[in-house]
Amino acid sequence: MEILKRIAAELERGHDQQVGQLTREALAAGAAPKQVLDDGLIAGMNVVGEKFRVHEIFLPDVLLAARAMYAGMDVVKPLLLEEEVPVAGKAVLGTVQGDLHDIGKNLVGIMLKGAGFEVIDLGNDVSPERFVAAAEEHGAPVIGMSALLTTTMPVMKKVVDLVRQKGLAGRIKTIVGGAPLSADYAREIGADAYGYDGVSAVERIKALAGGGAGG
Amino acid sequence: MPDLLARLRAGETLVADGAMGSMVMARGLEPGACPEALNLSRPELLEEIARLYVEAGADLVQTNSFGGSPAKLQRYGLEPRCEEVNRAAAAAARRAAKERALVYGSCGPCGRLLKPVGDAEPDEVRDGYLRQMRALVAEGVDALCVETMTDLAEATLAIEAAREAAAEAGREVPVLATMTFDRTRRGYFTIMGVDIAAAAAGLARAGADVIGSNCGNGSDNMVEIAREFRDRSSLPLLIQPNAGLPRLEGGKAVYAESPEYMAERAQKLLVLGVAIVGGCCGTTPEHTRALRRLVSSSGAGQAG
Numbered sequence: 001m002e003i004l005k006r007i008a009a010e011l012e013r014g015h016d017q018q019v020g021q022l023t024r025e026a027l028a029a030g031a032a033p034k035q036v037l038d039d040g041l042i043a044g045m046n047v048v049g050e051k052f053r054v055h056e057i058f059l060p061d062v063l064l065a066a067r068a069m070y071a072g073m074d075v076v077k078p079l080l081l082e083e084e085v086p087v088a089g090k091a092v093l094g095t096v097q098g099d100l101h102d103i104g105k106n107l108v109g110i111m112l113k114g115a116g117f118e119v120i121d122l123g124n125d126v127s128p129e130r131f132v133a134a135a136e137e138h139g140a141p142v143i144g145m146s147a148l149l150t151t152t153m154p155v156m157k158k159v160v161d162l163v164r165q166k167g168l169a170g171r172i173k174t175i176v177g178g179a180p181l182s183a184d185y186a187r188e189i190g191a192d193a194y195g196y197d198g199v200s201a202v203e204r205i206k207a208l209a210g211g212g213a214g215g
Numbered sequence: 216m217p218d219l220l221a222r223l224r225a226g227e228t229l230v231a232d233g234a235m236g237s238m239v240m241a242r243g244l245e246p247g248a249c250p251e252a253l254n255l256s257r258p259e260l261l262e263e264i265a266r267l268y269v270e271a272g273a274d275l276v277q278t279n280s281f282g283g284s285p286a287k288l289q290r291y292g293l294e295p296r297c298e299e300v301n302r303a304a305a306a307a308a309r310r311a312a313k314e315r316a317l318v319y320g321s322c323g324p325c326g327r328l329l330k331p332v333g334d335a336e337p338d339e340v341r342d343g344y345l346r347q348m349r350a351l352v353a354e355g356v357d358a359l360c361v362e363t364m365t366d367l368a369e370a371t372l373a374i375e376a377a378r379e380a381a382a383e384a385g386r387e388v389p390v391l392a393t394m395t396f397d398r399t400r401r402g403y404f405t406i407m408g409v410d411i412a413a414a415a416a417g418l419a420r421a422g423a424d425v426i427g428s429n430c431g432n433g434s435d436n437m438v439e440i441a442r443e444f445r446d447r448s449s450l451p452l453l454i455q456p457n458a459g460l461p462r463l464e465g466g467k468a469v470y471a472e473s474p475e476y477m478a479e480r481a482q483k484l485l486v487l488g489v490a491i492v493g494g495c496c497g498t499t500p501e502h503t504r505a506l507r508r509l510v511s512s513s514g515a516g517q518a519g
Contacts (some may be wrong), residue, residue, distance in 0.1 A: 055399035058408030059365075060332040098248060100290050100326060125290075151236045151250065179431070180496070182460055194235050 001031060004040040007072060011044030012051075014064025015063030019044075020071035033079035041072045045114040053199045059103065062198075066110045073113070088116035090140035094126035096155040097138055101148035107198045108144060108205075115202055117209075128158040135172045141210045144201065145191075147178040157189035164190075173208040177201050218319055219275075219358050219389050220424060223451045223490050228515035230506050231275040231319075231455060231493025232268035237470075238499070239264065239279070249291040251282050254303035261304065265311030271480040271500035274516075275491065276312050277360065278304035278320045286325040286335075292438075298350040300342060305354035319358040319391060320351035322373055329368050341372040348373075348380035352388055360391040363430050365405035367417040370394065374421040375418025391453050391491075392423035395431040396440055403440055411440065415447035429455035430495040431471055434480035441487050451490035456480075458497035470497030474505035481506055485513055 003026045010018040019041075026036050048065040051057045091112055095105050102124045109119045120138050122130055126145075135143050143163070147153040158178050163172050176186050177195035186194035193208055195201025222229065239250055240262050253260055266274045283301045288294045301320070308318045325343055327335040348359060356501065359377040364370035374392055381388035394414045396403040404410050409417070418426040426448060428440045437456035444452050459471030481492050494502045512515035 055397075055401055055404060058404065059406045060408065063328070065333045098245070100287075105330075149236070151240050151244065180460065 001026070001035075001039070003029065004031065004036065005034070006042040006045070007040030008044030008047065011041060011065055011068045011072065012047055014068050016064075016071040017077075019068040020075060023072040023075040027075070027079065027214070033076050033083060036072070037076050037080065041069050041076070042114045045057060045069050045111065049111050049114075049199045049202075053197050062107060063103075069110065069114065087118045089142070090118045090122045090138055091122065091142040091144055091204070091205050091209065092122060092131060092135045092138065092140045093144040093146070094122035094131060094161070095124035095146045095148075096152050097125055097127045098122045098155065099147045099149050099152035101178075102146070103200070104148070105144070105146035108146070108177065108195065108201045111198050111202045112205060115206065117205070128155065128162045131159050132162050132166060132168070132172070136168070141171065142173050142175060142205050144175045144177070144195070144205060147176070147181065150180045153178065153180055153185070156191065160190045175201065175204055175208060218387065220387070222274075223425070228489070228510050228513070229274040229491045230272055230503060230510050230516065231453065231491050232265070232271075232273040232277055232499065233498030233502050234458075234496050235264065235277060235279055235281070235321075235492035237497055238267075243357060248335055249282070249288075249293065251280060251288065251300050251304065252291060252293060253373060254279055254300050254307065255296070258303055258307045261307035262311045265308045267420075267500040268503050269311055269313075269316045270286050271503035272511075273316055273493070273503050275317050275319050275322045275358070275493070277361075278308045278318060278356065279353060280304040281321045281323040281362070282345065283347050283351075284322065285346055286327050286340070287323070290326070297346050301347050301350035302354040305351050305356050306317040309355055317357040318355070319360045320348070320356035322351075322359060322361050322377070323348055323363045324365070324369060328456075329366065337368070337372060340369060341376050344373045344376035345379060348377045349383065352380045352384045353387075356388065358389045358391055360393070361423070362391075364392070364394045365409065366407045367394075369407045370418060371421040374418065374423050378422045390422060390426040391425040391427075392418045393427045393429040393453055393455065394418070394422070396428055397431065398436055398439075401453070403443065405434075411443040412447050415444055415450075419448060423450070425451045425453045425490065427453035427455075427489070427491075429453070429493075430457055433457055433459040434477050436507075438480060438483045438487070438517070441484050441489050445487050445489075453491040453493070454484055454489050455493040455495040456498075457495045458502060462483055474499075474501045477502050478505035478509045482513075485510070485515060
């Protein structure tokens with residue numbers, strides 16, 4: 001449908017009002033909510049994520065696109081709930097204790113929601129206990145942790161250790177990401193996966209939630 | 216001691232200190248605690264760290280005020296004590312520096328995104344920086360350093376605030392400004408999309424006396440970044456690489472680049488005419504010592 005392509009295109013440009021308006025128009029014209037979500041909003045956000053990954057666009061563009069995606073999601077979401085579209089999976093996300101940098105974590109959250117995940121976003125400055133308690137409470141198989149500071153990234157190990165102590169290893173998988181992180185670091189602390197960027201984080205979380213191995 | 220700009224004008228290459236965060240962690244700062252809170256509770260630790268850098272041969276030592284903007288401090292409930300936190304940072308560094316080194320006041324990003332991307336009003340951000348800068352200047356810092364910036368608009372506000380604080384105090388306080396870049400296949404950009412050409416032009420336009428890059432990269436990338444700055448600007452350059460990217464050993468972050476490695480790469484920085492070489496995350500007084508040896512043996516540093 002032409003209008004879905006227009007939704008995607010306006011989303012890429014970060015035009016939130018246009019995305020909201022076009023989403024309403026598409027639904028009024030009889031498009032299925034799931035189709036509007038998949039072929040309009042998610043399709044647009046995927047292009048944004050990919051362009052960001054290859055540094056064709058930068059953080060401001062992504063944040064504006066995300067705002068536009070939410071403008072469309074606000075319209076579609078109530079209808080999706082009526083349709084009872086199954087969620088792709090659940091993930092708990094947060095920036096680790098002492099770290100207040102949430103941009104990277106928010107990006108992953110946006111992209112995960114775009115991929116159909118239910119995201120339990122604990123915000124920033126999240127203690128290991130809160131991470132694990134939230135994953136247990138919501139039955140989420142994945143905990144995603146973010147840190148920007150070298151002074152806070154050791155907290156990630158505490159979360160991994162706590163998952164093990166509680167005998168939840170295997171049932172709850174952990175993934176880490178953030179500027180000072182590396183795949184080596186993730187391996188050393190025993191995390192199940194490392195997300196190099198937003199796109200790779202979403203891919204890994206999908207694999208983890210599906211019971212697959214991380215990377 | 217001659218001031219910073221006079222020394223740079225005389226052609227001296229200066230050595231700046233190394234990391235603060237990893238040093239305070241090594242002294243028991245809990246992961247996740249507010250590093251600037253130590254300014255009030257454990258100023259002697261900061262004095263000790265600065266003294267170690269002075270003894271290692273640093274010409275410039277930094278205040279522990281990277282997160283000293285009101286917006287950052289607010290997240291720890293310390294915003295009402297912004298002035299006190301920054302003054303204590305400057306005082307500790309000055310006690311260590313005495314007449315042996317210059318003190319530069321650190322000022323990092325405020326942690327909020329400016330409109331239209333975020334919700335922060337430019338005036339609000341600028342006023343916040345002004346509070347921090349005034350406190351640092353009042354306590355006698357020799358220079359101000361706006362660092363680890365990724366948004367040119369925010370860096371500009373901070374530089375303007377630094378200029379204003381210096382003008383109010385009626386004394387010359389040079390402003391250093393550095394941004395943090397990621398290497399991409401299209402060249403170096405900050406995460407906000409600022410390339411080195413835009414950074415060089417924008418930081419100079421905002422009124423910085425010394426420009427360059429800190430953090431985010433090890434020595435190899437920093438040589439490339441410095442070269443591009445050199446091609447784009449005639450201002451003195453400040454370059455502060457990380458000691459590589461950290462890995463974990465026994466629960467502690469360990470950095471890959473040895474002092475010798477960093478000094479060997481820094482030789483290229485000197486060839487490029489970088490005015491101030493120092494270190495960022497993961498560097499230690501041993502790195503400073505190695506840089507000091509390099510600069511002194513090159514004849515570009517101060518005699519003795």
